[in-house]
Amino acid sequence: MIELQRISCAQASVLCRDAETQIIDIRDSGSFAAAHIALASHIDNATLQGFVASANSDKPLVIYCYHGNSSQQAGQFFIQQGFTEVYSVDGGFEQWRVEHPEDLAN
Numbered sequence: 001m002i003e004l005q006r007i008s009c010a011q012a013s014v015l016c017r018d019a020e021t022q023i024i025d026i027r028d029s030g031s032f033a034a035a036h037i038a039l040a041s042h043i044d045n046a047t048l049q050g051f052v053a054s055a056n057s058d059k060p061l062v063i064y065c066y067h068g069n070s071s072q073q074a075g076q077f078f079i080q081q082g083f084t085e086v087y088s089v090d091g092g093f094e095q096w097r098v099e100h101p102e103d104l105a106n
Helices: 009-016 029-034 048-054 070-080 092-099
Strands: 005-007 022-025 061-064 086-089
Touching: 005 009, 009 061, 009 086, 009 092, 061 070, 061 092, 070 086, 086 092
Parallel strands: 005 086, 022 061, 061 086
Antiparallel strands: none
C-alpha cells in the first residue's frame, strides 16, 4: 500500500527542482494569487477532477496548504486516486515562506 510521505520544506525544495515533480497548492485562490511557490498549480474543488484526469500519477506529487495539516488529508485522497509518490509539506506555505522566500511567485 502506498503511504503519504511527510517531508520538510528543505526536502520539498529539493524535490521541486526536479522537472518531473508536480507541485500543488490547495489554499484558497486569494492566498494563491497573493503568493505561492513558483511552479505550483492551484487546485480547488473546481479544478480537482481535471487535475486528477490529466496529471501523471506516477510522477512525484508535492502538496502544500497553509500549515501542513490539510495537505495530509489531500495527500490521502490523491493516493486513493492512484498517485504513487505523494508528499505533504510539513509547515506548509507559511514555513516555506520563512525558509525559501527566493522560491515564491505572485
